[in-house]
Amino acid sequence: DQQVKQNSPSLSVQEGRISILNCDYTNSMFDYFLWYKKYPAEGPTFLISISSIKDKNEDGRFTVFLNKSAKHLSLHIVPSQPGDSAVYFCAASAGFGNEKLTFGTGTRLTIIP
């Protein structure tokens, strides 16, 4: 039972345009959401997070949006840069401080120069 779903295994975006990565979840107990970025042969690194009390969190070129009623979150990257090419994982946890993260299957983002 995949509680966190990333339905697009891959995405290609032109450099300079906006990249939008989507994530859906089914567990209503999830209240903290994170995005991780993973380069080949490296471990995932934290990118940005959002708690359920917010609907938007922005950090530079990265913005995460949360729609609790739809159980949907998205990561926007603008403008997209070649160094953004990586696999992006959505993750969720239930209860602030619960670090047992549930991850999605990832979306491979390719930025086309």
Next chain:
Amino acid sequence: GAGVSQSPSNKVTEKGKDVELRCDPISGHTALYWYRQSLGQGLEFLIYFQGNSAPDKSGLPSDRFSAERTGGSVSTLTIQRTQQEDSAVYLCASSPQTGGVGNTIYFGEGSWLTVV
């Protein structure tokens, strides 16, 4: 090194053999996690250690899997009588605190296990 260190980076083993995967967390980090990623799957939680507390083993898929953490630092994940479905990347992570949030979790590069 400054990061989470895992060994071996790659391991090919025959079905039925036991394997041990090692993790050296970041110095001073009290929390240590094991996750695995099978082909086409997301990262799957396996086990969590926090200081001297009993580990949270709720993610271990079977009794063939076990893990220990010695002296609150190095951890070893042991898989007995390996099966082909155990083939995956095994990721270790550490965190400097509990009650924190996911941004404090630092992952290693993973140990790629292939069972043939």
